Amino acid sequence: MQESHPVIKNELLAYMLRPQRIVFIVNPKAGTNLQKHIRDSVDKHLNHKKFEYGIWLTEQEGHAAELAEKAQKEGYEIVVAVGGDGSINEVGSALVGSETILGIIPAGSGNGLAMHLGYGRDIDAAIKIFNTAEVRTIDCGTMNGRLFINIAGVGFDGLVSNLMKGSHWRGFLPYFLKSVEAGLSYTSRNCRIELDDKVLDLNCFAISIANGPMYGYNFQIAPDARLDDGLFEVVILKDAPRWQYFAAIPSMLNSKIYDAEFVEHYAARRVKISAEGENHVHLDGEGIIVDGDLNFEMRPAALKILVPKL
Ligand SMILES: [Mg+2]
Structure with missing residues:
Protein backbone atom coordinates (compact mmCIF):
# COMPACT_ATOMS: atom_id res chain seq x y z
CA MET A 1 0.00 0.00 0.00
CA GLN A 2 1.34 3.40 -0.91
CA GLU A 3 1.72 5.92 1.92
CA SER A 4 0.14 9.29 1.19
CA HIS A 5 2.57 12.19 1.18
CA PRO A 6 3.16 13.27 4.82
CA VAL A 7 2.78 16.99 4.06
CA ILE A 8 -0.49 16.46 2.21
CA LYS A 9 -1.64 14.16 4.97
CA ASN A 10 -0.89 16.77 7.62
CA GLU A 11 -2.60 19.50 5.64
CA LEU A 12 -5.64 17.32 5.21
CA LEU A 13 -5.66 16.53 8.91
CA ALA A 14 -5.29 20.21 9.80
CA TYR A 15 -8.14 21.02 7.41
CA MET A 16 -10.34 18.37 8.97
CA LEU A 17 -9.52 19.48 12.49
CA ALA A 30 -36.35 40.00 21.24
CA GLY A 31 -35.52 40.50 24.92
CA THR A 32 -33.23 42.78 26.88
CA ASN A 33 -31.42 39.90 28.53
CA LEU A 34 -31.28 37.66 25.49
CA GLN A 35 -28.19 39.22 23.92
CA LYS A 36 -26.23 39.01 27.18
CA HIS A 37 -27.46 35.51 27.86
CA ILE A 38 -26.30 34.34 24.41
CA ARG A 39 -22.86 35.96 24.84
CA ASP A 40 -22.37 34.47 28.31
CA SER A 41 -23.64 31.09 27.28
CA VAL A 42 -21.55 30.89 24.09
CA ASP A 43 -18.51 31.95 26.09
CA LYS A 44 -19.13 29.34 28.75
CA HIS A 45 -20.66 26.35 26.96
CA LEU A 46 -19.54 26.36 23.33
CA ASN A 47 -16.53 24.16 22.57
CA HIS A 48 -13.98 26.79 21.53
CA LYS A 49 -11.57 24.21 20.11
CA LYS A 50 -14.24 23.08 17.73
CA PHE A 51 -15.83 26.42 16.82
CA GLU A 52 -14.73 29.89 15.86
CA TYR A 53 -17.74 32.07 16.50
CA GLY A 54 -19.32 35.42 15.79
CA ILE A 55 -22.41 37.06 17.26
CA TRP A 56 -24.22 39.39 14.89
CA LEU A 57 -27.11 41.63 15.88
CA THR A 58 -30.03 42.44 13.63
CA GLU A 59 -30.98 46.08 13.21
CA GLN A 60 -34.37 45.96 11.51
CA GLU A 61 -36.95 43.56 10.15
CA GLY A 62 -35.59 41.40 7.34
CA HIS A 63 -32.02 41.99 8.50
CA ALA A 64 -31.59 38.41 9.78
CA ALA A 65 -31.95 37.09 6.21
CA GLU A 66 -29.39 39.63 4.95
CA LEU A 67 -26.92 38.68 7.69
CA ALA A 68 -27.42 34.98 6.99
CA GLU A 69 -26.64 35.55 3.32
CA LYS A 70 -23.53 37.53 4.24
CA ALA A 71 -22.39 34.75 6.59
CA GLN A 72 -22.87 32.18 3.88
CA LYS A 73 -20.84 34.24 1.40
CA GLU A 74 -18.10 34.74 3.96
CA GLY A 75 -17.76 31.00 4.38
CA TYR A 76 -19.40 30.43 7.75
CA GLU A 77 -20.35 26.78 7.94
CA ILE A 78 -23.16 27.19 10.46
CA VAL A 79 -25.61 30.08 10.83
CA VAL A 80 -27.68 30.00 13.99
CA ALA A 81 -31.14 31.56 14.17
CA VAL A 82 -31.84 32.72 17.71
CA GLY A 83 -35.59 32.97 18.11
CA GLY A 84 -38.83 31.26 17.21
CA ASP A 85 -40.13 29.75 13.99
CA GLY A 86 -40.28 33.23 12.42
CA SER A 87 -36.54 33.83 12.93
CA ILE A 88 -35.77 30.33 11.67
CA ASN A 89 -37.83 31.11 8.57
CA GLU A 90 -35.86 34.30 7.90
CA VAL A 91 -32.42 32.72 8.33
CA GLY A 92 -33.45 29.47 6.65
CA SER A 93 -34.75 31.35 3.59
CA ALA A 94 -31.25 32.70 3.00
CA LEU A 95 -29.57 29.30 3.40
CA VAL A 96 -31.96 27.08 1.49
CA GLY A 97 -30.32 25.24 -1.41
CA SER A 98 -26.82 25.93 -0.06
CA GLU A 99 -24.35 23.80 1.88
CA THR A 100 -24.48 26.18 4.85
CA ILE A 101 -26.02 24.58 7.91
CA LEU A 102 -28.84 26.15 9.92
CA GLY A 103 -28.60 25.97 13.71
CA ILE A 104 -31.36 26.88 16.15
CA ILE A 105 -31.43 28.46 19.57
CA PRO A 106 -35.04 28.45 20.71
CA ALA A 107 -35.91 31.83 22.18
CA GLY A 108 -39.11 33.84 22.20
CA SER A 109 -42.39 32.11 21.51
CA GLY A 110 -43.62 29.43 19.13
CA ASN A 111 -40.69 27.05 18.83
CA GLY A 112 -42.50 24.25 17.04
CA LEU A 113 -39.60 23.15 14.86
CA ALA A 114 -36.99 23.32 17.64
CA MET A 115 -39.22 21.35 20.00
CA HIS A 116 -39.85 18.69 17.38
CA LEU A 117 -36.11 18.36 16.69
CA GLY A 118 -35.45 17.83 20.40
CA TYR A 119 -33.87 21.17 21.28
CA GLY A 120 -35.94 21.86 24.39
CA ARG A 121 -36.45 25.44 25.53
CA ASP A 122 -33.18 26.17 27.29
CA ILE A 123 -30.51 28.40 25.69
CA ASP A 124 -27.55 26.90 27.59
CA ALA A 125 -28.70 23.39 26.71
CA ALA A 126 -29.06 24.36 23.02
CA ILE A 127 -25.49 25.68 22.92
CA LYS A 128 -24.17 22.50 24.54
CA ILE A 129 -26.08 20.54 21.89
CA PHE A 130 -24.01 22.24 19.14
CA ASN A 131 -20.82 20.67 20.50
CA THR A 132 -22.03 17.19 19.60
CA ALA A 133 -24.82 17.86 17.10
CA GLU A 134 -25.24 16.15 13.75
CA VAL A 135 -26.41 17.46 10.40
CA ARG A 136 -29.75 16.47 8.89
CA THR A 137 -31.12 17.42 5.49
CA ILE A 138 -34.76 18.43 5.53
CA ASP A 139 -37.45 19.46 3.06
CA CYS A 140 -38.89 22.95 2.81
CA GLY A 141 -42.03 24.28 1.23
CA THR A 142 -42.97 27.38 -0.68
CA MET A 143 -46.28 29.23 -0.94
CA ASN A 144 -46.45 31.38 -4.10
CA GLY A 145 -42.65 31.35 -4.02
CA ARG A 146 -42.23 32.27 -0.33
CA LEU A 147 -40.43 29.78 1.84
CA PHE A 148 -41.65 27.99 4.95
CA ILE A 149 -39.84 25.38 6.97
CA ASN A 150 -42.25 24.17 9.61
CA ILE A 151 -45.93 24.80 8.89
CA ALA A 152 -48.05 27.01 6.65
CA GLY A 153 -51.71 27.57 7.45
CA VAL A 154 -54.75 28.97 5.70
CA GLY A 155 -57.94 30.16 7.41
CA PHE A 156 -58.37 30.25 11.17
CA ASP A 157 -54.68 29.97 12.12
CA GLY A 158 -53.77 32.44 9.38
CA LEU A 159 -56.13 34.89 11.04
CA VAL A 160 -54.56 34.20 14.47
CA SER A 161 -51.11 35.05 13.04
CA ASN A 162 -52.45 38.21 11.42
CA LEU A 163 -54.04 39.26 14.72
CA MET A 164 -50.73 38.57 16.52
CA LYS A 165 -48.94 40.94 14.14
CA GLY A 166 -50.71 43.89 15.70
CA SER A 167 -49.68 42.87 19.22
CA HIS A 168 -46.22 43.33 20.71
CA TRP A 169 -47.10 41.09 23.59
CA ARG A 170 -45.63 37.63 23.01
CA GLY A 171 -45.99 34.29 24.69
CA PHE A 172 -48.59 31.64 25.27
CA LEU A 173 -51.34 33.77 26.84
CA PRO A 174 -51.64 36.40 24.05
CA TYR A 175 -51.50 33.61 21.50
CA PHE A 176 -54.25 31.76 23.33
CA LEU A 177 -56.41 34.89 23.61
CA LYS A 178 -56.00 35.71 19.90
CA SER A 179 -56.89 32.09 19.11
CA VAL A 180 -60.11 32.43 21.08
CA GLU A 181 -60.86 35.75 19.33
CA ALA A 182 -60.19 34.21 15.91
CA GLY A 183 -62.06 31.03 16.89
CA LEU A 184 -65.17 33.04 17.64
CA SER A 185 -64.97 35.40 14.65
CA TYR A 186 -63.64 33.27 11.78
CA THR A 187 -66.22 31.56 9.60
CA SER A 188 -65.54 28.53 7.42
CA ARG A 189 -65.12 29.10 3.70
CA ASN A 190 -65.66 26.98 0.62
CA CYS A 191 -62.26 25.96 -0.69
CA ARG A 192 -61.18 24.03 -3.72
CA ILE A 193 -58.12 22.03 -2.75
CA GLU A 194 -56.00 20.35 -5.42
CA LEU A 195 -53.63 17.71 -4.06
CA ASP A 196 -51.35 16.12 -6.68
CA ASP A 197 -54.02 14.16 -8.58
CA LYS A 198 -56.98 14.70 -6.25
CA VAL A 199 -59.49 17.57 -6.06
CA LEU A 200 -61.57 18.33 -2.95
CA ASP A 201 -64.34 20.87 -2.53
CA LEU A 202 -64.81 21.44 1.18
CA ASN A 203 -66.13 24.00 3.62
CA CYS A 204 -62.94 24.61 5.61
CA PHE A 205 -62.23 26.26 8.93
CA ALA A 206 -58.46 25.80 8.62
CA ILE A 207 -56.00 24.04 6.34
CA SER A 208 -52.46 23.28 7.48
CA ILE A 209 -49.74 22.46 5.00
CA ALA A 210 -47.28 20.83 7.32
CA ASN A 211 -43.62 20.01 6.84
CA GLY A 212 -43.07 19.56 10.58
CA PRO A 213 -45.74 18.12 12.90
CA MET A 214 -46.17 20.80 15.54
CA TYR A 215 -46.67 24.41 16.43
CA GLY A 216 -45.10 25.77 19.59
CA TYR A 217 -46.34 24.64 22.97
CA ASN A 218 -46.51 21.02 21.75
CA PHE A 219 -49.64 21.49 19.64
CA GLN A 220 -49.48 18.64 17.14
CA ILE A 221 -51.55 19.69 14.17
CA ALA A 222 -49.99 17.09 11.85
CA PRO A 223 -48.65 14.15 13.89
CA ASP A 224 -47.77 12.15 10.74
CA ALA A 225 -45.67 14.92 9.16
CA ARG A 226 -42.04 14.04 8.45
CA LEU A 227 -39.41 16.65 7.64
CA ASP A 228 -37.60 14.50 5.11
CA ASP A 229 -40.14 12.41 3.20
CA GLY A 230 -40.60 14.83 0.29
CA LEU A 231 -44.29 15.24 1.13
CA PHE A 232 -46.51 17.77 2.85
CA GLU A 233 -48.97 16.54 5.39
CA VAL A 234 -52.17 18.45 4.57
CA VAL A 235 -54.55 18.64 7.52
CA ILE A 236 -58.02 20.03 6.89
CA LEU A 237 -60.30 21.17 9.69
CA LYS A 238 -63.75 21.11 8.15
CA ASP A 239 -66.68 23.23 9.24
CA ALA A 240 -68.08 22.07 12.59
CA PRO A 241 -69.79 23.58 15.63
CA ARG A 242 -67.31 25.82 17.49
CA TRP A 243 -67.36 23.74 20.67
CA GLN A 244 -66.00 20.75 18.75
CA TYR A 245 -62.82 22.67 17.90
CA PHE A 246 -62.30 23.72 21.50
CA ALA A 247 -63.05 20.19 22.68
CA ALA A 248 -60.36 18.86 20.32
CA ILE A 249 -57.53 20.93 21.85
CA PRO A 250 -56.43 18.18 24.27
CA SER A 251 -56.26 15.70 21.37
CA MET A 252 -53.75 18.02 19.69
CA LEU A 253 -51.51 17.79 22.73
CA ASN A 254 -51.38 14.01 22.56
CA SER A 255 -51.14 13.53 18.76
CA LYS A 256 -54.74 12.38 18.36
CA ILE A 257 -56.14 15.21 16.21
CA TYR A 258 -56.75 12.81 13.29
CA ASP A 259 -59.38 11.04 15.40
CA ALA A 260 -61.60 14.15 15.38
CA GLU A 261 -64.65 13.79 13.14
CA PHE A 262 -64.08 17.13 11.38
CA VAL A 263 -60.48 16.36 10.35
CA GLU A 264 -59.27 15.02 7.00
CA HIS A 265 -55.60 14.56 6.23
CA TYR A 266 -53.60 13.76 3.11
CA ALA A 267 -50.00 13.51 1.96
CA ALA A 268 -49.12 15.53 -1.17
CA ARG A 269 -46.20 17.08 -3.02
CA ARG A 270 -48.17 19.91 -4.54
CA VAL A 271 -51.17 21.73 -3.10
CA LYS A 272 -53.32 24.42 -4.68
CA ILE A 273 -56.01 26.17 -2.69
CA SER A 274 -58.60 28.42 -4.32
CA ALA A 275 -61.26 30.35 -2.42
CA GLU A 276 -63.26 33.54 -2.93
CA GLY A 277 -61.91 36.73 -1.42
CA GLU A 278 -58.93 37.34 0.85
CA ASN A 279 -57.00 34.43 2.32
CA HIS A 280 -55.56 34.69 5.80
CA VAL A 281 -52.30 32.77 5.56
CA HIS A 282 -49.33 32.18 7.82
CA LEU A 283 -45.89 30.88 6.95
CA ASP A 284 -44.09 29.61 10.05
CA GLY A 285 -46.37 31.78 12.15
CA GLU A 286 -45.89 35.00 10.17
CA GLY A 287 -49.31 36.25 9.09
CA ILE A 288 -50.01 37.58 5.60
CA ILE A 289 -53.10 38.26 3.52
CA VAL A 290 -53.12 36.85 0.01
CA ASP A 291 -55.57 37.57 -2.80
CA GLY A 292 -56.00 34.76 -5.30
CA ASP A 293 -54.80 31.16 -5.48
CA LEU A 294 -52.32 29.68 -3.06
CA ASN A 295 -49.77 27.39 -4.68
CA PHE A 296 -47.70 25.23 -2.36
CA GLU A 297 -44.66 23.47 -3.74
CA MET A 298 -42.38 20.97 -2.04
CA ARG A 299 -38.62 21.55 -2.11
CA PRO A 300 -37.26 18.17 -1.09
CA ALA A 301 -33.94 17.94 0.78
CA ALA A 302 -33.38 21.70 0.43
CA LEU A 303 -31.94 22.67 3.81
CA LYS A 304 -29.16 21.38 6.05
CA ILE A 305 -29.95 21.71 9.72
CA LEU A 306 -28.07 20.99 12.93
CA VAL A 307 -29.96 18.63 15.23
CA PRO A 308 -29.25 17.13 18.65
CA LYS A 309 -27.43 13.81 18.41
CA LEU A 310 -29.66 11.03 19.67
MG1 LIG B 1 -42.97 15.77 4.97
Whole structure:
Protein backbone atom coordinates (compact mmCIF):
# COMPACT_ATOMS: atom_id res chain seq x y z
CA MET A 1 0.00 0.00 0.00
CA GLN A 2 1.34 3.40 -0.91
CA GLU A 3 1.72 5.92 1.92
CA SER A 4 0.14 9.29 1.19
CA HIS A 5 2.57 12.19 1.18
CA PRO A 6 3.16 13.27 4.82
CA VAL A 7 2.78 16.99 4.06
CA ILE A 8 -0.49 16.46 2.21
CA LYS A 9 -1.64 14.16 4.97
CA ASN A 10 -0.89 16.77 7.62
CA GLU A 11 -2.60 19.50 5.64
CA LEU A 12 -5.64 17.32 5.21
CA LEU A 13 -5.66 16.53 8.91
CA ALA A 14 -5.29 20.21 9.80
CA TYR A 15 -8.14 21.02 7.41
CA MET A 16 -10.34 18.37 8.97
CA LEU A 17 -9.52 19.48 12.49
CA ARG A 18 -9.77 23.22 11.92
CA PRO A 19 -12.45 24.99 13.91
CA GLN A 20 -15.81 25.30 12.22
CA ARG A 21 -17.04 28.83 11.73
CA ILE A 22 -20.37 29.49 13.39
CA VAL A 23 -22.32 32.73 13.64
CA PHE A 24 -25.25 33.49 15.93
CA ILE A 25 -27.82 35.92 14.58
CA VAL A 26 -29.58 37.66 17.43
CA ASN A 27 -32.44 40.14 17.42
CA PRO A 28 -31.57 42.47 20.31
CA LYS A 29 -35.22 43.56 20.50
CA ALA A 30 -36.35 40.00 21.24
CA GLY A 31 -35.52 40.50 24.92
CA THR A 32 -33.23 42.78 26.88
CA ASN A 33 -31.42 39.90 28.53
CA LEU A 34 -31.28 37.66 25.49
CA GLN A 35 -28.19 39.22 23.92
CA LYS A 36 -26.23 39.01 27.18
CA HIS A 37 -27.46 35.51 27.86
CA ILE A 38 -26.30 34.34 24.41
CA ARG A 39 -22.86 35.96 24.84
CA ASP A 40 -22.37 34.47 28.31
CA SER A 41 -23.64 31.09 27.28
CA VAL A 42 -21.55 30.89 24.09
CA ASP A 43 -18.51 31.95 26.09
CA LYS A 44 -19.13 29.34 28.75
CA HIS A 45 -20.66 26.35 26.96
CA LEU A 46 -19.54 26.36 23.33
CA ASN A 47 -16.53 24.16 22.57
CA HIS A 48 -13.98 26.79 21.53
CA LYS A 49 -11.57 24.21 20.11
CA LYS A 50 -14.24 23.08 17.73
CA PHE A 51 -15.83 26.42 16.82
CA GLU A 52 -14.73 29.89 15.86
CA TYR A 53 -17.74 32.07 16.50
CA GLY A 54 -19.32 35.42 15.79
CA ILE A 55 -22.41 37.06 17.26
CA TRP A 56 -24.22 39.39 14.89
CA LEU A 57 -27.11 41.63 15.88
CA THR A 58 -30.03 42.44 13.63
CA GLU A 59 -30.98 46.08 13.21
CA GLN A 60 -34.37 45.96 11.51
CA GLU A 61 -36.95 43.56 10.15
CA GLY A 62 -35.59 41.40 7.34
CA HIS A 63 -32.02 41.99 8.50
CA ALA A 64 -31.59 38.41 9.78
CA ALA A 65 -31.95 37.09 6.21
CA GLU A 66 -29.39 39.63 4.95
CA LEU A 67 -26.92 38.68 7.69
CA ALA A 68 -27.42 34.98 6.99
CA GLU A 69 -26.64 35.55 3.32
CA LYS A 70 -23.53 37.53 4.24
CA ALA A 71 -22.39 34.75 6.59
CA GLN A 72 -22.87 32.18 3.88
CA LYS A 73 -20.84 34.24 1.40
CA GLU A 74 -18.10 34.74 3.96
CA GLY A 75 -17.76 31.00 4.38
CA TYR A 76 -19.40 30.43 7.75
CA GLU A 77 -20.35 26.78 7.94
CA ILE A 78 -23.16 27.19 10.46
CA VAL A 79 -25.61 30.08 10.83
CA VAL A 80 -27.68 30.00 13.99
CA ALA A 81 -31.14 31.56 14.17
CA VAL A 82 -31.84 32.72 17.71
CA GLY A 83 -35.59 32.97 18.11
CA GLY A 84 -38.83 31.26 17.21
CA ASP A 85 -40.13 29.75 13.99
CA GLY A 86 -40.28 33.23 12.42
CA SER A 87 -36.54 33.83 12.93
CA ILE A 88 -35.77 30.33 11.67
CA ASN A 89 -37.83 31.11 8.57
CA GLU A 90 -35.86 34.30 7.90
CA VAL A 91 -32.42 32.72 8.33
CA GLY A 92 -33.45 29.47 6.65
CA SER A 93 -34.75 31.35 3.59
CA ALA A 94 -31.25 32.70 3.00
CA LEU A 95 -29.57 29.30 3.40
CA VAL A 96 -31.96 27.08 1.49
CA GLY A 97 -30.32 25.24 -1.41
CA SER A 98 -26.82 25.93 -0.06
CA GLU A 99 -24.35 23.80 1.88
CA THR A 100 -24.48 26.18 4.85
CA ILE A 101 -26.02 24.58 7.91
CA LEU A 102 -28.84 26.15 9.92
CA GLY A 103 -28.60 25.97 13.71
CA ILE A 104 -31.36 26.88 16.15
CA ILE A 105 -31.43 28.46 19.57
CA PRO A 106 -35.04 28.45 20.71
CA ALA A 107 -35.91 31.83 22.18
CA GLY A 108 -39.11 33.84 22.20
CA SER A 109 -42.39 32.11 21.51
CA GLY A 110 -43.62 29.43 19.13
CA ASN A 111 -40.69 27.05 18.83
CA GLY A 112 -42.50 24.25 17.04
CA LEU A 113 -39.60 23.15 14.86
CA ALA A 114 -36.99 23.32 17.64
CA MET A 115 -39.22 21.35 20.00
CA HIS A 116 -39.85 18.69 17.38
CA LEU A 117 -36.11 18.36 16.69
CA GLY A 118 -35.45 17.83 20.40
CA TYR A 119 -33.87 21.17 21.28
CA GLY A 120 -35.94 21.86 24.39
CA ARG A 121 -36.45 25.44 25.53
CA ASP A 122 -33.18 26.17 27.29
CA ILE A 123 -30.51 28.40 25.69
CA ASP A 124 -27.55 26.90 27.59
CA ALA A 125 -28.70 23.39 26.71
CA ALA A 126 -29.06 24.36 23.02
CA ILE A 127 -25.49 25.68 22.92
CA LYS A 128 -24.17 22.50 24.54
CA ILE A 129 -26.08 20.54 21.89
CA PHE A 130 -24.01 22.24 19.14
CA ASN A 131 -20.82 20.67 20.50
CA THR A 132 -22.03 17.19 19.60
CA ALA A 133 -24.82 17.86 17.10
CA GLU A 134 -25.24 16.15 13.75
CA VAL A 135 -26.41 17.46 10.40
CA ARG A 136 -29.75 16.47 8.89
CA THR A 137 -31.12 17.42 5.49
CA ILE A 138 -34.76 18.43 5.53
CA ASP A 139 -37.45 19.46 3.06
CA CYS A 140 -38.89 22.95 2.81
CA GLY A 141 -42.03 24.28 1.23
CA THR A 142 -42.97 27.38 -0.68
CA MET A 143 -46.28 29.23 -0.94
CA ASN A 144 -46.45 31.38 -4.10
CA GLY A 145 -42.65 31.35 -4.02
CA ARG A 146 -42.23 32.27 -0.33
CA LEU A 147 -40.43 29.78 1.84
CA PHE A 148 -41.65 27.99 4.95
CA ILE A 149 -39.84 25.38 6.97
CA ASN A 150 -42.25 24.17 9.61
CA ILE A 151 -45.93 24.80 8.89
CA ALA A 152 -48.05 27.01 6.65
CA GLY A 153 -51.71 27.57 7.45
CA VAL A 154 -54.75 28.97 5.70
CA GLY A 155 -57.94 30.16 7.41
CA PHE A 156 -58.37 30.25 11.17
CA ASP A 157 -54.68 29.97 12.12
CA GLY A 158 -53.77 32.44 9.38
CA LEU A 159 -56.13 34.89 11.04
CA VAL A 160 -54.56 34.20 14.47
CA SER A 161 -51.11 35.05 13.04
CA ASN A 162 -52.45 38.21 11.42
CA LEU A 163 -54.04 39.26 14.72
CA MET A 164 -50.73 38.57 16.52
CA LYS A 165 -48.94 40.94 14.14
CA GLY A 166 -50.71 43.89 15.70
CA SER A 167 -49.68 42.87 19.22
CA HIS A 168 -46.22 43.33 20.71
CA TRP A 169 -47.10 41.09 23.59
CA ARG A 170 -45.63 37.63 23.01
CA GLY A 171 -45.99 34.29 24.69
CA PHE A 172 -48.59 31.64 25.27
CA LEU A 173 -51.34 33.77 26.84
CA PRO A 174 -51.64 36.40 24.05
CA TYR A 175 -51.50 33.61 21.50
CA PHE A 176 -54.25 31.76 23.33
CA LEU A 177 -56.41 34.89 23.61
CA LYS A 178 -56.00 35.71 19.90
CA SER A 179 -56.89 32.09 19.11
CA VAL A 180 -60.11 32.43 21.08
CA GLU A 181 -60.86 35.75 19.33
CA ALA A 182 -60.19 34.21 15.91
CA GLY A 183 -62.06 31.03 16.89
CA LEU A 184 -65.17 33.04 17.64
CA SER A 185 -64.97 35.40 14.65
CA TYR A 186 -63.64 33.27 11.78
CA THR A 187 -66.22 31.56 9.60
CA SER A 188 -65.54 28.53 7.42
CA ARG A 189 -65.12 29.10 3.70
CA ASN A 190 -65.66 26.98 0.62
CA CYS A 191 -62.26 25.96 -0.69
CA ARG A 192 -61.18 24.03 -3.72
CA ILE A 193 -58.12 22.03 -2.75
CA GLU A 194 -56.00 20.35 -5.42
CA LEU A 195 -53.63 17.71 -4.06
CA ASP A 196 -51.35 16.12 -6.68
CA ASP A 197 -54.02 14.16 -8.58
CA LYS A 198 -56.98 14.70 -6.25
CA VAL A 199 -59.49 17.57 -6.06
CA LEU A 200 -61.57 18.33 -2.95
CA ASP A 201 -64.34 20.87 -2.53
CA LEU A 202 -64.81 21.44 1.18
CA ASN A 203 -66.13 24.00 3.62
CA CYS A 204 -62.94 24.61 5.61
CA PHE A 205 -62.23 26.26 8.93
CA ALA A 206 -58.46 25.80 8.62
CA ILE A 207 -56.00 24.04 6.34
CA SER A 208 -52.46 23.28 7.48
CA ILE A 209 -49.74 22.46 5.00
CA ALA A 210 -47.28 20.83 7.32
CA ASN A 211 -43.62 20.01 6.84
CA GLY A 212 -43.07 19.56 10.58
CA PRO A 213 -45.74 18.12 12.90
CA MET A 214 -46.17 20.80 15.54
CA TYR A 215 -46.67 24.41 16.43
CA GLY A 216 -45.10 25.77 19.59
CA TYR A 217 -46.34 24.64 22.97
CA ASN A 218 -46.51 21.02 21.75
CA PHE A 219 -49.64 21.49 19.64
CA GLN A 220 -49.48 18.64 17.14
CA ILE A 221 -51.55 19.69 14.17
CA ALA A 222 -49.99 17.09 11.85
CA PRO A 223 -48.65 14.15 13.89
CA ASP A 224 -47.77 12.15 10.74
CA ALA A 225 -45.67 14.92 9.16
CA ARG A 226 -42.04 14.04 8.45
CA LEU A 227 -39.41 16.65 7.64
CA ASP A 228 -37.60 14.50 5.11
CA ASP A 229 -40.14 12.41 3.20
CA GLY A 230 -40.60 14.83 0.29
CA LEU A 231 -44.29 15.24 1.13
CA PHE A 232 -46.51 17.77 2.85
CA GLU A 233 -48.97 16.54 5.39
CA VAL A 234 -52.17 18.45 4.57
CA VAL A 235 -54.55 18.64 7.52
CA ILE A 236 -58.02 20.03 6.89
CA LEU A 237 -60.30 21.17 9.69
CA LYS A 238 -63.75 21.11 8.15
CA ASP A 239 -66.68 23.23 9.24
CA ALA A 240 -68.08 22.07 12.59
CA PRO A 241 -69.79 23.58 15.63
CA ARG A 242 -67.31 25.82 17.49
CA TRP A 243 -67.36 23.74 20.67
CA GLN A 244 -66.00 20.75 18.75
CA TYR A 245 -62.82 22.67 17.90
CA PHE A 246 -62.30 23.72 21.50
CA ALA A 247 -63.05 20.19 22.68
CA ALA A 248 -60.36 18.86 20.32
CA ILE A 249 -57.53 20.93 21.85
CA PRO A 250 -56.43 18.18 24.27
CA SER A 251 -56.26 15.70 21.37
CA MET A 252 -53.75 18.02 19.69
CA LEU A 253 -51.51 17.79 22.73
CA ASN A 254 -51.38 14.01 22.56
CA SER A 255 -51.14 13.53 18.76
CA LYS A 256 -54.74 12.38 18.36
CA ILE A 257 -56.14 15.21 16.21
CA TYR A 258 -56.75 12.81 13.29
CA ASP A 259 -59.38 11.04 15.40
CA ALA A 260 -61.60 14.15 15.38
CA GLU A 261 -64.65 13.79 13.14
CA PHE A 262 -64.08 17.13 11.38
CA VAL A 263 -60.48 16.36 10.35
CA GLU A 264 -59.27 15.02 7.00
CA HIS A 265 -55.60 14.56 6.23
CA TYR A 266 -53.60 13.76 3.11
CA ALA A 267 -50.00 13.51 1.96
CA ALA A 268 -49.12 15.53 -1.17
CA ARG A 269 -46.20 17.08 -3.02
CA ARG A 270 -48.17 19.91 -4.54
CA VAL A 271 -51.17 21.73 -3.10
CA LYS A 272 -53.32 24.42 -4.68
CA ILE A 273 -56.01 26.17 -2.69
CA SER A 274 -58.60 28.42 -4.32
CA ALA A 275 -61.26 30.35 -2.42
CA GLU A 276 -63.26 33.54 -2.93
CA GLY A 277 -61.91 36.73 -1.42
CA GLU A 278 -58.93 37.34 0.85
CA ASN A 279 -57.00 34.43 2.32
CA HIS A 280 -55.56 34.69 5.80
CA VAL A 281 -52.30 32.77 5.56
CA HIS A 282 -49.33 32.18 7.82
CA LEU A 283 -45.89 30.88 6.95
CA ASP A 284 -44.09 29.61 10.05
CA GLY A 285 -46.37 31.78 12.15
CA GLU A 286 -45.89 35.00 10.17
CA GLY A 287 -49.31 36.25 9.09
CA ILE A 288 -50.01 37.58 5.60
CA ILE A 289 -53.10 38.26 3.52
CA VAL A 290 -53.12 36.85 0.01
CA ASP A 291 -55.57 37.57 -2.80
CA GLY A 292 -56.00 34.76 -5.30
CA ASP A 293 -54.80 31.16 -5.48
CA LEU A 294 -52.32 29.68 -3.06
CA ASN A 295 -49.77 27.39 -4.68
CA PHE A 296 -47.70 25.23 -2.36
CA GLU A 297 -44.66 23.47 -3.74
CA MET A 298 -42.38 20.97 -2.04
CA ARG A 299 -38.62 21.55 -2.11
CA PRO A 300 -37.26 18.17 -1.09
CA ALA A 301 -33.94 17.94 0.78
CA ALA A 302 -33.38 21.70 0.43
CA LEU A 303 -31.94 22.67 3.81
CA LYS A 304 -29.16 21.38 6.05
CA ILE A 305 -29.95 21.71 9.72
CA LEU A 306 -28.07 20.99 12.93
CA VAL A 307 -29.96 18.63 15.23
CA PRO A 308 -29.25 17.13 18.65
CA LYS A 309 -27.43 13.81 18.41
CA LEU A 310 -29.66 11.03 19.67
MG1 LIG B 1 -42.97 15.77 4.97
